[in-house]
Amino acid sequence: MGYAVVGLPSPLNAVLSSNNSSIPGGGIEDPNHFAKPTLPCYKWRLVISYDGTRFSGWQYQQSPPTIQCIVEKALIRATKLERKDLHLVGASRTDTGVHAWGQVAHFVTPFNYDSLENIHAALNGLLPCDIRVREISPAVPVFHARFSAKSKIYHYKIYNDIIMDPFQRLYAYHSTYRLNAVAMREAAKHFIGKHDFSAFVNASHNDRLPDPVKHIFRFDVTEMGALLQLEVEGSGFLYRQVRNMVALLLQIGREAIPPDIVPKILATQDRKELAKYALSAPPHGLCLVSIKYNEEHLQPPPGCPVTSYGRHHCVSKCKLPFY
Known part of the structure; x- marks a missing residue:
């Protein structure tokens, strides 16, 4: 399919x-x-x-x-x-x-x-x-x-330099610590697969109990100069799950804890265990990129108008005199 x-x-x-x-x-x-x-x-x-x-x-x-x-x-x-x-x-x-x-x-x-x-x-x-x-x-x-929806893709951007780019300040988290992208990449692999993410969900005001088992299809860590982009695709995400996963990867990138801490925290299924190592990453670095x-x-149903991607405006005749 x-x-x-x-x-x-x-x-x-x-x-x-x-x-x-x-x-x-x-x-x-x-x-x-x-x-x-x-x-x-x-x-x-x-x-x-x-x-x-x-x-x-x-x-x-x-x-x-x-x-x-x-x-x-x-x-x-x-x-x-x-x-x-x-x-x-x-x-x-x-x-x-x-x-x-x-x-x-x-x-x-x-x-x-x-x-x-x-x-x-x-x-x-x-x-x-x-x-x-x-x-x-x-x-x-x-x-x-x-x-x-079958899957969702999120980006989390981290600006990893001493001085923050002012044009990135609203869309990337600023880390002055030199991050070890290799360690973060290794740790991110532990999230891939079907897991119970109870340790990575914050309490929600929602009155229902969400299914804590989610399937992460991929979790990429890409270096683009000073910008570090974390891209995760999954079947769905719990409340603040992505920001909590990123927060742990930041601590691993700072080399404060080893990459193999990820499966140990997952196994506990306890949010309090994650809180010993990291708090949620700030929201402004996170972006919902696409949904599959x-x-x-x-498929378009019969008798429907075509998709609109917006329209260009054009001027058929210049109304200003030439000088």
């Missing part, structure tokens, strides 16, 4: 087949928001990028503002629908200060579109400059931004 990374072109048409609040592992923040629609509806997928610096993460709340709240307000104005009718769902609940290049979300409308370029332009015109919809595409009924889905969930 092939995987595809959103965003690429994709799907539409239909009736939502289930109440999202009944799907295991969903964790619903507002049950009324996900009430089962009774009318036929069309489903649309968004690929969203944002600078998370001034936002309190993705998940809906009005104050302080979140990405979901602001995107919903733009959708309400662009579609003339109510929040309860849009059913906007994001693939990943990024934390306060975390960025995204490839966040995926879906929403529904009771009507079809002939073209998606106009609503695409309208949304970006309504959104602040630190949030942008990169793509809008029609989605098949079975597609769900969160529950259809099964190919069949990205």
